[in-house]
Each structure stands twice: as structure tokens, then as C-alpha cells.
Amino acid sequence: xFLTRKAEFSASHVCANPAWTAERNQxxxxxxxxxxxxxxxxxxxxxxxxxxxxxxGMVFDLRELKEILNREVVDPMDHRxxxxxxxxxxxxxxxTENLAVEIWKRIExxxxxxxxxxxxxxxxxxxxxxxxxxxxxxEMS
Amino acid sequence: MRLTSRYRFSASxxxxxxxxxxxxxxRxxxxxxxxxxxxxxxxxxxxxxxxxxxxxxxxxxxxxxxLVRERVLRRLDHRDLNTEIPxxxxxxxxTENLAGMVREALDTNWTLPVRLAGVRIAETARNSFELExxxxx
Numbered sequence: 011x012f013l014t015r016k017a018e019f020s021a022s023h024v025c026a027n028p029a030w031t032a033e034r035n036q037x038x039x040x041x042x043x044x045x046x047x048x049x050x051x052x053x054x055x056x057x058x059x060x061x062x063x064x065x066x067g068m069v070f071d072l073r074e075l076k077e078i079l080n081r082e083v084v085d086p087m088d089h090r091x092x093x094x095x096x097x098x099x100x101x102x103x104x105x106t107e108n109l110a111v112e113i114w115k116r117i118e119x120x121x122x123x124x125x126x127x128x129x130x131x132x133x134x135x136x137x138x139x140x141x142x143x144x145x146x147x148x149e150m151s
Numbered sequence: 152m153r154l155t156s157r158y159r160f161s162a163s164x165x166x167x168x169x170x171x172x173x174x175x176x177x178r179x180x181x182x183x184x185x186x187x188x189x190x191x192x193x194x195x196x197x198x199x200x201x202x203x204x205x206x207x208x209x210x211x212x213x214x215x216x217x218l219v220r221e222r223v224l225r226r227l228d229h230r231d232l233n234t235e236i237p238x239x240x241x242x243x244x245x246t247e248n249l250a251g252m253v254r255e256a257l258d259t260n261w262t263l264p265v266r267l268a269g270v271r272i273a274e275t276a277r278n279s280f281e282l283e284x285x286x287x288x
Contacts, residue, residue, distance in 0.1 A: 027206065038206045040213050103207040107152055111203070138157035141209065 012129060013069045014057045017079045019088035021096075022049035023104040042105075047091060053134040054083060054113065060126035070126055082116040106135040110143040118145065153268055154209040155198045158219055160228035163190035164244040188231065193246075194273040195223065195253065201265030210265045218263065222256045246274040250282045258284065 025042035026035040035043040042048070056079065060069040087096055092104040102108050110133040118128045134140040165188040166180040176184050183189070197219055199210050230236065232244040238252045254270045261267060266286070273279035 025207070038208075038211060042212075105203075105207040107154070107203050107209055108207045110152070139212075140155050142153040142155070144152075 011062060011069055012057050012059055013075075014055050015072065015075050015079065017054045017056070017076075017084050018051060019054070019084045020049060020051045021087050021090050021092050022047040023092040023099070024048075025103055025105055027103055047093070050135050052087075052109075053140075054079070055130075055132040055134075056113075056117065056128070057130040057132070058121060058126055059129040063125075070121070075121070078117055078120050082120070083113055106133055106139070106141050107143075109133060110141050114143055114145055152203060152209050153198050153200045154215075154265075155196050155269075156212070156215055156219070158195045158197070158216075158224055159192060160195065160224050161190060161192050162227050162230050162232050163188045164232040165189070166243055166245060168243050188233070191274050193227075193249075194279075195219075196269070196271040196273075197257070197267070198269035198271070199263065199265040200268035204264075210263055214263055218257065223253050226256070227253075246272050246278070246280045250280045254282050254284060 023042075024045055024047045025039040026032075026045065027038075030038070032043075056075070058070050058075070062069055090096055092099045092109070094100070096104075098112065099108075102112075110131050113133065114128065114131045117131075121128045128145065131143045132140055133143075165185065166183040167176050167186075168179075171179065197215070199215065201209050203209060226236065232239055232249065234240075236252065238255065239248065242248050250270050250272045253272065254267070257270070258267050267284050269281060269283050271279055271281040
């Protein structure tokens, strides 16, 4: 069974590679390369896969899941400038893709346990654009 | 990793098949068989799949937007699907067939360095149709 929990956070970022010229960054990232930054209301949907525990009837304790998401993602990232305040985005370009990978890295070890695994991280940058990341195992092909 | 980008277009159509009588068409398609046609605000989700490139992206947003705009939106937006889209001529303009047409339009001579993974079209907020594009073996 899949269980999905949603969380929101708002943050600013700049998508630009400091090793590249301003022209190349503009060509690759468009408006997102504005050096002054800009922001998004990110919406995160985390999906877990597992079987309901026969005693509790739950795949995962929702309160614990909420605490993990708050501790690892929302509290540190909400109302922050990702490039300046949230490593590794001082050296990794905080595209939505890289942000989804970082969120996976932060929460996966805390979710994994007998009978439960993190299945998907969906991150909306806007209501019209999102990425789905199923972890490093799915990225081989 | 998959990236999904959402687009919108508005178009008119009429559901009617020459394989059935006028009465059978009316019964099968109901309001959608109105001979004068009717329209929808379609919502199109395009999903691509690939590894993250050196820029930290699955795909260049402007390249994807440009392709969808050129191959799909420019051709379908504010058009009549029954009479103005050659690929749909002779076919019933259901959203199922429309999704197939959009997939073909994008996937033929696909120019992006990621693969097209899915086409989803919502005809209204209450019904949507999704085509999963299989990985080539």
C-alpha cells in the first residue's frame, strides 16, 4: 500500500553555475538565473510503500512522518534562501531536481525500516511543474 | 528522475462516429454529440524522464516548453479538433484519441535529450486520460 503525506515550504533560490558565464546561465536556466534570487511555494508529496502493521492498522505513524518532514525539510528550509543558508546548495545548484534528491537523502534513512520504504518524492516548484524522484536505485538506466 | 510540466489549451469538438446511426450516436455520446459542437479548457501534463544533467536539470525548461508550444499548443489552442487537425480527421475526437495524437506529435522526431514518458490530458477537472510511453526495449 502507498501512503502519501504532503508538506509545504517557501524558499528563494538562484539557479546558476558559478563556473559558467552569465550568458550561459541565462541560456540554461532562463529567469531562474537572476542573481538576486526569486522564490517559490514548494509543495512536497512524500510517498511510502509498505503493508499496514497488523496491530496498529497503519503503514507508518503519520505523526512521526510529519515530524520527520518538519525536522529535515520544512523547519530548515522554510523562508530561507537555499543557496546561502542550506548546504549543499552553496555548491550544488538548487534546481527542483537537486532539491528532490537532497530531500530524499535527508528523509530516507529515517523512514526505512522493516516492511516500509520510501517510494517517491514529488516536489512541486509551482502548480504547473513538478519532479518525481524514486531514489538512486531507479536512476541507473 | 521524472519531470512533469503542465500546459493548457482550449478547443472545440464533437463526438460522432460514422459507424453508428444518428440515433445511436446520440445515445452513446449524449451531450457530446451536439451537432454544433462544444469546447473544453484542456489541461495537458507532459512527463519526461532521464538522468540529472550537469546543469542539475532533467531537461531544459525552455526547450521542453518550446517543443510543446510548437508541436501541440500552437496547433490545438483555439481550434476545432474535428475539422482543423489532419491527424484526427476520420477519428472520433475523444480525449483518448487526442492523447494519442499529442503523443505522436511530440514523439515523432523527438529532439530532447530525455525520453517522453507520459502524456496526460484532462478534458475537464473531472476526467483525465493518461498515456504511459513505454521504454524502448
